[in-house]
Amino acid sequence: MISGKFAITIHILTLLNKFPNDYLSSEFIAGSINLNPVLVRKEIANLKAHHIVESKEGKNGGTKLAVDSSKLTLKEIFEMTFETIGLGYAKNQPNPDCPVGKKINQNLDALYAEMNQKVSAQLEGISLEDFSNQF
């Protein structure tokens, strides 16, 4: 469920923020992350769907930020790449004839929802610009 999408996406966005006037190619970005360019383009496709970046096809094409980095928060990036954090569920259908099995996922859901609120509140206080300024 939790993969490196957030890390990849924030890496991409940090680079775009460092070069606000250039269209960066997926190849260039992939070289900084040390990742396959196709995977970079996939994350960029997601960012485009959320209107965070814009791309230009063809020669000298690439991607650049389409929003003000002081307005974009890590919470929004988090939500774009993961729905939630959590600590997993019983993978198989737990036994519905057991009072615990019957309610376990529901109770875990409630717990994780609260976790997400805490984390969201934290991430909402950090803009891409803030994050980028650490470099």
Next chain:
Amino acid sequence: MISGKFAITIHILTLLNKFPNDYLSSEFIAGSINLNPVLVRKEIANLKAHHIVESKEGKNGGTKLAVDSSKLTLKEIFEMTFETIGLGYAKNQPNPDCPVGKKINQNLDALYAEMNQKVSAQLEGISLEDFSNQF
């Protein structure tokens, strides 16, 4: 990194707490979770290493709680099954010649450390007894 261990472990502990006077077999527990008994025994081995439960081998054997469930917090369970939550890292070594690649994991670390503090604070306020009483 993040798997279903927390969910499985808390399910086990909730069951043990519901039957404080019995040694529950891994087979019984597995039946509630709908999981292979060997995997249950593996999580129990971890709990034993932390002195949270005790087991009895042989016929009529099984496992029972060894601590007061009002004193055991979800934070401790969390720490027993995961070191940390997080949103991943660039999997491959990012490019050390790029200012962003060079520091990205370090900056993500700092971010995740803060996330863990928030979540830990939340989980510290919930005992196994509290969680168990929801069923």
Next chain:
DNA sequence: TACATTTGTAACATATTTTATTACAGTATG
């Protein structure tokens, strides 16, 4: 004692998820 039941653990097998690669059509630049 002999048997049944259960833990503990290792070795192996399968399934799932993540990451990588290849390929190529479409688009813009010079």
Next chain:
DNA sequence: CATACTGTAATAAAATATGTTACAAATGTA
């Protein structure tokens, strides 16, 4: 019209998680 990109699908490989089999060792019970 050659070059250098994006976009995307199909496939492959690698990593991780989950499941299974097997069996020694322990312990209660007839």
